[in-house]
Amino acid sequence: MNTYVTGTTIRQLREARNMTQAELAEKIGVSSKTISKWETAKGLPDISLLQPLAKALGISVIELINGEHITNQNISANMLRSKFYVCPICGNAIHCLGNTVVSCCGITLPALEAEDADNDHAITIENVEDEHFITVHHPMTKQHYISFVAFVTSDRLQMVKLYPEGNAQTRLQLRGMGYLYYYCNQHGLFKKKV
Numbered sequence: 001m002n003t004y005v006t007g008t009t010i011r012q013l014r015e016a017r018n019m020t021q022a023e024l025a026e027k028i029g030v031s032s033k034t035i036s037k038w039e040t041a042k043g044l045p046d047i048s049l050l051q052p053l054a055k056a057l058g059i060s061v062i063e064l065i066n067g068e069h070i071t072n073q074n075i076s077a078n079m080l081r082s083k084f085y086v087c088p089i090c091g092n093a094i095h096c097l098g099n100t101v102v103s104c105c106g107i108t109l110p111a112l113e114a115e116d117a118d119n120d121h122a123i124t125i126e127n128v129e130d131e132h133f134i135t136v137h138h139p140m141t142k143q144h145y146i147s148f149v150a151f152v153t154s155d156r157l158q159m160v161k162l163y164p165e166g167n168a169q170t171r172l173q174l175r176g177m178g179y180l181y182y183y184c185n186q187h188g189l190f191k192k193k194v
């Protein structure tokens with residue numbers, strides 16, 4: 001990831017859209033020589049030009065600065081292919097049906113990759129009446145804890161927030177096939193097929 005837009009990013013995005021330097025220049029009201037300077041690292045666009053530049057290149061300002069174009073590969077919005085994003089600074093947790101651009105506390109969040117449960121993040125599921133009692137065998141200290149548990153099926157999401165010094169337990173209705181996700185603030189996202 002970059003900390004500011006680079007000439008290489010501008011050139012790659014412009015060429016991917018089959019635009020000449022003159023065409024891009026006209027869209028944002030600068031000269032083609034200015035575009036050429038940016039692309040050859042002899043200058044950088046003023047911050048006031050980032051919004052029009054991103055618009056002309058068909059991406060968001062965040063993607064333009066990061067040099068990464070994020071596309072949603074889950075057009076049919078299959079819940080089983082949904083994504084979780086967690087902010088490492090404030091703990092904000094976001095669920096999306098596909099890849100997207102999420103920014104929180106000034107940083108762009110990557111879509112989390114869930115791992116299979118390991119010995120330090122083992123989970124048990126017990127039937128209690130028409131619900132399931134979920135226990136994650138994990139510490140719940142202020143420094144190291146499970147911050148949420150979620151169950152995702154093809155058509156619904158149940159998400160339960162857990163808190164440090166509470167219990168790493170909750171009840172969920174496990175209807176149909178799906179994935180149980182749970183997030184450790186230190187070790188990341190885990191999942192178990194149910």
Ligand SMILES: [Fe+2]
Pocket residue numbers: 120121138144145184185186187
């Ligand atoms: Fe952990």
